[in-house]
Amino acid sequence: MSSAQPKAVIHVISHTHWDREWYMPYEAHHAKLIRTMDDLLDVMDRDPEYRSFYLDGQTIVLDDYLQVYPEKREKLVQLVREGRLSAGPWYILQDEFLTSSEANVRNLQIGHRDAKAFGPVSKLGYFPDSFGNMGQAAQLMQQAGITTAVFGRGVKATGFNNSVSDSTDLESPYSEMNWDSPDGSRVLGILFANWYNNGMEIPEEPAAAKQFWDNAIASASRYASTRHLLLMNGCDHQPAQANLSAALRTARELYPDCEFIHSNWDDYVQAVQAELPPALSTITGELRGQRTDGWFSLVNTASARIYIKQLNQQNQTMLEKIAEPLAAFAHAQGQSYPHGLLNYAWRTLMQNHPHDSICGCSVDEVYHEMKTRFEKSKGVAASVIADSTAYLSGQIDTSGFGEGSVPFAVFSTSGYEDSGVVTVELELSRRYFKQSENPVEIAAFVGSSTIAEGYLVDANGARVAYTSADLGVRFGYDLPDDKFRQPYFARVVSVTFEANAVPAMGYAAYAWVPSIEANANAAAASLIASPNTMENEFLQVSIQRDGTLNLTDKASGQTYSGLGYYENVGDVGNEYIFKQPKGDKAITTAGLEAQIRVVEDTSYRATYEITHTILIPECADERLQTEIATMVSFLDREAQRSGKLVPLTIVTRVSLSRSERGVRVHASFDNPAKDHRLRVMLPSGVTAARHHADSIFEVASRATTPSAEWVNPSNCQHQSAFVDVHEAGRGLAIGNKGLNEYEILRDGSGTIAVTILRSTGELGDWGVFPTPDAQCLGKNEAEWMILPHGGESDRFRAYQAAYGFQVPMQTAQTGLHGGPLAPRQSLLNWSSTGSGLALSSLKVNEDRGDWIARWYNLSGEPAELSVGSAYHDELYESNVLEERADTRIGSDSGSASVPVAGFKIVSIGLTGSGSK
Known part of the structure; x- marks a missing residue:
């Protein structure tokens, strides 16, 4: 007699997918959260x-509930x-591609730290509704001690009609699969093949339950590789099903050959892992x-409300690339590190990072x-940047400058040697005053006793080319730690120059x-070689x-x-999806x-201003509003662009600096129109089958031509700092600041199209939600950098310049004094084999x-990292959670060489004399 087949086990996992804000403002969702948790x-x-x-998967749900009911904390701790x-592992459910590499890591770090305060941390890589998944997710998960990831998008599961051997790249016959990062890190991946609501609102009444x-x-069963079936009991903002236990009792009576469990993720994953087939x-990489047909990848969210992406890029850069390293440098010199302030700033920033x-x-x-x-x-x-640079500049030995000089420091924290144009505002001859004094007289005295003329020198006393502007007498104040506020007047001079x-x-x-010395400026040739x-x-x-x-490298x-x-077309889609009108x-x-x-002609930089005016349709025609109001699918819309035209004037400033290998471009315009898209077009002259884009801890290699299933005429993609197209001996990279959408056109010229504006008037998705602000009317601006390079062997130099483009150098005025720091030095020394x-x-x-x-290693080739600090004498291996490994590296000298495998992310701890 043959043995009976084992029972199918139905794991019902109750949950709610909590969009903190979306089709309602935050506080409306917040009030609903309170009722849901109650x-x-x-x-x-x-x-x-x-x-x-x-x-x-996000701890902020607990924070938001306790914000209203702090007295219920112990109850939540008990239940966790x-x-x-569950608690964690994330702080929020982010969009992975529109937040930086470090923001993804800090999200894990804060989620873990917060979750530990309640109890066990949920060790599940939870990506239920991400609009695509980052290629390095498996490596990040593994470093955080997470071995399973679940996700809702990015892989097309084919079901049991196909066998494993018949599956093609990026597809799986099952909802379970191995998910690898480019470095070889692996997690078990589980796709919500029937979405994360396939078990919502389970009926209790027998006929409906059947x-x-x-x-x-x-x-x-169609997708599962084992007898363990996943039913997700919940959906977006879904309350707990109060009669679930009764509904499961009904199910057990109806299906005695199945086992029904009100389960949890730990038990479900453990059961699945025990019965996985031998070959998944x-x-x-990226999901x-x-x-697919290309319409619902939701990539065009990368260009919805670009001003928000630009603010995010500025904020992330200030925190991770400027404030944190400068505070670390100041910490090594004896200043306390502002953990609390930076933690607050990161949390506040990440409250803007949920995917919707x-x-x-x-x-x-x-x-x-x-x-x-x-x-x-x-x-x-x-504030952290100002405090850190003020403290550090006060430690620099400036005694070598002549009496009467006004010293200042320029700080570079991009990670690479930096050359670029900076502007510093210097205060001359501060005159503090008391409330009893006449401020008019003080201001007049400062104006009459100071001069704005002078010249600029470096630490060796060599003259440096500059331009300056007298900003006049200006009010300022100090807030000392040991006394009341101190108001003053000072003459202010603005100095612009190239810090080389x-x-x-x-x-x-x-x-x-x-100085009133004549011709005090250092002379050098203009960068304007001939007209234009x-x-x-x-x-x-x-x-x-x-x-x-026309650019020659x-x-x-x-x-x-x-x-x-520039290219302008209509858009009758929504915030999620770009859709060009038929025949447009x-x-x-x-x-x-x-x-x-010409608007600037100095020895260190030249800038041309280019003005275009084009006539574009004022909006879509009247059909679009009717189609939106009646929820006509964007795919079926017949709306066209209006026949009424309005002028769009774009003012572009193109700058070349003496020491930079790229061209900086800034565009500004008043958007007068609705329902359209504006892109800048940059023909690369390269027709490579693959191109490269900066992403999360990697430069992703992507196919330029989409798959055979793709029918969407548009094939836009995500980028972080840059996109690059190259072939042997030739390449073009385009850096950006908060311009996260690009497309490589299949036009024979390898044109890189970067979206700088998308105007749309509706949210889209499941209802009618007008979004007039998403039309982005009025003032807009965009910045990018054109970086030619010599192809495969030279591309990493261009990538470094693109990273540096996003990180402005900082300046801080100081006085004439001695100090432990030399006038010029690096505070973290690192280099690597290759680039x-x-x-x-x-x-x-x-x-x-x-x-x-x-x-992180941008290349698949192994590299050797050399790193050291004069302020530390011990180095050790760490991970993305900043846990200390037992492995000590290097010697007591505070330096080490560390092998870095291809595509690997490495974290190094430095401790010893510099740690406080």
Whole structure:
């Protein structure tokens, strides 16, 4: 007699997917959360069979509830420790591609730290609703002690009709698969093949339950590789099902051959892992839904409300690339590290990182609050930066500058040696005054007793070319630690110059020397070589009549023509999805004569201003509003662009600095129209099958031509700091600041199209939600950098420049004094074999006071990292959670060489004499 088949086990996992803000403002969702949590706790008190509830993988749900009911904290702690409620592993459920590498890590760190305060941390890589998944997720998960990830998008499961051997790249016949990162790290990946609501609202009444379960069991069985079937009991903002225990009793009576469990993620994953088939499909890297028709990858959220992405890029950069490393440097010199302030700033920033928030696909009220959060977080970061640079500059030995000089320091924290134009405002001859004194007389005295003329010198006394402006007498104040506020007047001079070769992760001192000496400025040749042409040692830039650029890279000898024309088309989609009207033709500036004039001509930088005016439709025609109001699918819309035209004027400033290998571009415009998209077009002259884009701890390699299943005419993609197209001997990288959407056109020219504006008037998705602010009317701006390079062997140099483009150098005035720091030095010394390593962050660990520095290998080739600090004598291995490994590296000298495998993320702790 054959043995009976084992029972199918139906794991019902109760949860709610909690979008903190989306189709309602935050506080409306917040009020609903309070009711949802109250009802959940009531169900758990009344029903001992109600075993567990998953809080969506994010600890901020607990924070938001306790904000209203702080007295219920112990109740939540009890439930987490009993395993009935989950905590973590994330702080929020972020969009992975629109938040930085470090923001993804800090999200894990804060989620783990917060969850530990309640009890066990949920060790599940939870990505239920991400609009695509980052390629390095498995490596990040493994470093955080997480071995399973669940996700809702990015892989097309084919079901049992296919066998494992028949599956193709990025597809799986099952909902279970191996998910690898490029470095080889692996987690078990589980796809919500039937979405995360396939077990919501389970009926208790037998007839309805029979119909529900027949469908649910068949659908789950189609994709599952084991007899353990996953039913997710909940959905977006779904309350706990109060009669679930009764509904499961009905199911057990109806299906005696199945086992029904009110389960949890730990038990379900353990059961699945015990019965996995011997050969699962393996998917590697990013999960972006590329084997679909292309309409619902939701990539166009990267261009919805671009102003929000720009604010986010500024905020992230200030925190991770400037405030944290400068505070770490100051900490090594004896200043306390502002853990609390930085933690508050990160939390405030990350409250803007949930996928429906940062993606720009929420109602307008959400973005009013997001802008306030950005300002709060940026304000804290600016305060930390000011305190750290003031403290550090006070430690620099400036005694070598002459008497009467006004010293200041320029700090570089991009991770690389930096050259670039900076502007510093210097206060001359502060005159403090008391309330009893006449401020008018004080201001007049300062004005009459100071001069604005002078010249600029470096730490060696050499003259440096500059331009200056007298800003007059200005009010200021100090807030001393030991006395009342101290108001003053001072004459202010603005000095602009090129700081050349500032040491990586270091600084260089300069001084302004007040003087009426004639011709005090250092003389050097102009960068304007001929009319409408700029040239430095590396590049020649020629501006054509239509405002496009012809750019010659002197090192490779390659010329790139027609760079920088603008393209405008209609958009009758929504915040999630771009949809060009049927038959719509692009309006471009190509061939349109532009106004061109010189606006800056100094020895260190030249800038041309290019002005275009094009006529574009004012909006979509009246059909669009009717189609939106009646929920006509964007795919079926017949709306066209209006026949009424309005002028769009774009003012573009193109700058070439003496020492930079790229061209900086800034565009500004008043958007007068609705329902359209504006892109800048940059023909690379490269037709490679693959291209590269900066992503989360990697430069992702992506196919330029989509899969055979793809029918969407648009094939936009995500980028972080840059996108690059190259072939042997030739390449073009485009850096950006908060421009997260690009497309590589299959036009024979390898044109890189970067979206700088998308205007749309509705949220989209499941209802009618007008979003007039998403039209982005009024003032807009965009910045990018054009970086030619010599192809595969030279591309990492361009990538470093693109990273540096996002990180402005900082300045701080100081006095004439001695100090332990030399006038010019690096405070974290690092180098690598090859050029494929990128420095991600430097901060101070909250628990141990050690420096934690993180790098990642952009290349698949192994590299050797050499790192050291004069302020530490011991180095050790760490991970993304900043846990200290037992492995000590290097010697007692405070330096070490560390092998870094291809695509690997490495975190190094530095401790010893510099730790406080």
